[in-house]
Structure formats: structure tokens, C-alpha cells
Amino acid sequence: MSVQGYLSELFSLDGRVAVVTGGSSGIGRAIAGALARAGASVVVLARREAELVATVDELTGQGAKAAWVGADLGSRAGVRTAADAAAEIFGEPDIVVNSAGINLRPPMGDIDDDVWDATMAVNLAAPYLLGQRFGPGMAERGYGRLIHVSSQQAHRAFVQSGVYGVSKGGLESLARSQAEAWSPHGVTANTLVPGFVMTPLNARLSSDPERVAALAARTMVGRNGVAEDFAAAAVFLASAGSAYVTGQSIFVDGGLSVH
Numbered sequence: 001m002s003v004q005g006y007l008s009e010l011f012s013l014d015g016r017v018a019v020v021t022g023g024s025s026g027i028g029r030a031i032a033g034a035l036a037r038a039g040a041s042v043v044v045l046a047r048r049e050a051e052l053v054a055t056v057d058e059l060t061g062q063g064a065k066a067a068w069v070g071a072d073l074g075s076r077a078g079v080r081t082a083a084d085a086a087a088e089i090f091g092e093p094d095i096v097v098n099s100a101g102i103n104l105r106p107p108m109g110d111i112d113d114d115v116w117d118a119t120m121a122v123n124l125a126a127p128y129l130l131g132q133r134f135g136p137g138m139a140e141r142g143y144g145r146l147i148h149v150s151s152q153q154a155h156r157a158f159v160q161s162g163v164y165g166v167s168k169g170g171l172e173s174l175a176r177s178q179a180e181a182w183s184p185h186g187v188t189a190n191t192l193v194p195g196f197v198m199t200p201l202n203a204r205l206s207s208d209p210e211r212v213a214a215l216a217a218r219t220m221v222g223r224n225g226v227a228e229d230f231a232a233a234a235v236f237l238a239s240a241g242s243a244y245v246t247g248q249s250i251f252v253d254g255g256l257s258v259h
């Protein structure tokens with residue numbers, strides 16, 4: 001067998017359909033691109049149309065199969081409508097990546113019902129609802145990959161973790177619940193755990209060179225993350241090759257969590 005044939009058997013996503021929430025920016029955009037370049041037909045979901053169009057144009061321009069659905073995942077109705085719309089484009093997905101997330105960062109004492117509800121809706125309820133919508137069908141078809149993007153704040157407090165850290169802790173537990181339910185039927189559920197990644201989400205911190213350098217020094221690799229650092233890990237978790245990896249939290253953080 002050729003090297004190419006061997007790698008394809010392990011990792012090719014040819015013929016697979018993927019849905020990537022938050023696929024128009026940062027980590028989600030890099031993951032959507034990686035899955036599409038590995039052969040999947042990818043639907044990206046987010047609110048802002050210009051970013052969605054730019055992402056899809058870039059991918060289709062490279063010969064990949066991609067489409068977008070405008071969606072606000074902050075409400076249950078929004079998630080359900082978006083899920084149905086996404087599945088209409090290339091069919092029911094084999095791979096669902098939950099990268100959409102918000103971090104509002106008020107001090108703990110200032111968190112009100114609105115901040116709690118908004119954060120939990122996008123960061124935790126949407127991944128749960130998408131799992132309920134697509135998990136059983138994946139199990140019936142015998143193949144599925146649920147991939148969540150969590151945070152080091154699921155494991156430790158960091159810069160006003162507040163409700164954000166709570167939502168990410170819940171997300172890693174959700175992956176384990178999904179893994180327990182559906183792994184016997186070929187559906188794995190895992191979490192990618194970033195450290196500090198230079199994306200629009202943390203534009204405020206990223207624009208402070210001293211903080212950026214201090215955070216880089218806390219990693220083992222010696223630099224902060226970039227969105228492309230998640231490409232290979234996402235392809236691995238989406239592929240046939242990761243069939244025996246499930247319920248796991250996989251740190252893609254340059255060693256930050258163990259330093």
C-alpha cells in the first residue's frame with residue numbers, strides 16, 4: 001500500500017459530512033478548513049454573514065466542499081432551526097464540531113441572570129441540543145464524531161473564569177455522557193482543550209504584548225496557540241483512525257496545563 005493509501009485509510013474524511021459551529025472565526029474556522037481539506041463536506045454555522053461567506057469562499061476556492069447557515073445558537077429554537085437547515089445541504093452529518101463560544105468575563109459578583117443564561121446557552125446548551133439532534137442518527141448509521149472545544153478553564157480558574165469556566169466544565173462532562181451513550185455504536189465524543197490562542201475571542205488580552213509574552217512563557221513550547229494548531233487534532237478526532245478514543249479531553253495547549 002502506498003503512503004498516501006495508508007494515510008487515507010486512517011484519516012481521510014472523503015464522503016463525510018461535517019457541521020462546525022463557530023466555523024467562521026478563530027479555532028472553528030481553522031477546524032472547518034482542516035476537515036474540508038481532508039475531504040469532508042463542511043457546513044459552517046455562526047451569526048455574522050460576511051465572515052461566513054468569506055470562510056466558504058476561501059474553501060470552495062480551494063476546491064473543497066463547503067456551505068454556511070446563518071444561525072444564532074443562543075436560543076433553543078435557533079439551534080434546532082440551524083441544525084435542520086445544515087442537514088439539508090449535504091445530508092445528516094457524520095461529524096459535529098462545537099467551537100462557537102462566548103466569554104463575557106464580568107467579575108464573579110457581577111454575573112447576572114442574563115450573562116449566565118447567554119453563556120450557558122451558546123457554550124453548553126447548543127452542543128447538548130446538537131448532540132440530541134444528531135447523535136442518535138449517527139449511532140443508527142454506525143459512525144459519528146462529536147468534537148467539542150472546551151478550555152483550560154474547565155480545569156482551572158483563569159482571568160475571571162466565572163460562568164465561562166462553569167460552561168466549559170459542563171461541556172467536558174457532556175462529552176463523557178455522549179461517549180458513554182453512543183460509543184458502542186461507533187460514535188465517539190471528545191473535547192479539544194485549548195490554552196491561550198490568539199483569536200478575536202481574546203482580542204483584549206492579545207493586544208497587550210506583556211501579557212502575551214507572560215502567557216507564552218507558561219507553555220512548554222514557548223509560544224501561545226494559533227488557530228491552525230487545532231487542524232491536525234480535529235482531523236484525527238473526526239477520522240476513522242480515532243475510533244478507540246472517546247470521552248477524552250485532549251489538551252492542545254503547548255504544554256501549558258502540565259507546566
Ligand SMILES: NC(=O)c1ccc[n+]([C@@H]2O[C@H](COP(=O)([O-])OP(=O)(O)OC[C@H]3O[C@@H](n4cnc5c(N)ncnc54)[C@H](OP(=O)(O)O)[C@@H]3O)[C@@H](O)[C@H]2O)c1
Pocket residue numbers: 021022023024025026027028045046047048049051071072073074098099100101102103122149150151152194195196197198199200201202
Ligand atoms: N481563543 C482562546 O484562547 C480560547 C481558549 C480556550 C477556549 N477557546 C474556545 O474555543 C472556541 C472558539 O473560540 P475562538 O477563540 O476561535 O473565538 P472566535 O474567533 O471569537 O470565534 C467564535 C465563533 O463562535 C461564533 N458564535 C459566537 N456566538 C454565537 C452564537 N450565539 N450563535 C452562533 N455562533 C456564535 C462566532 O461567530 P458570530 O459572532 O458571527 O456568531 C465565531 O464564529 C470557543 O468555544 C472558545 O470558548 C478559545
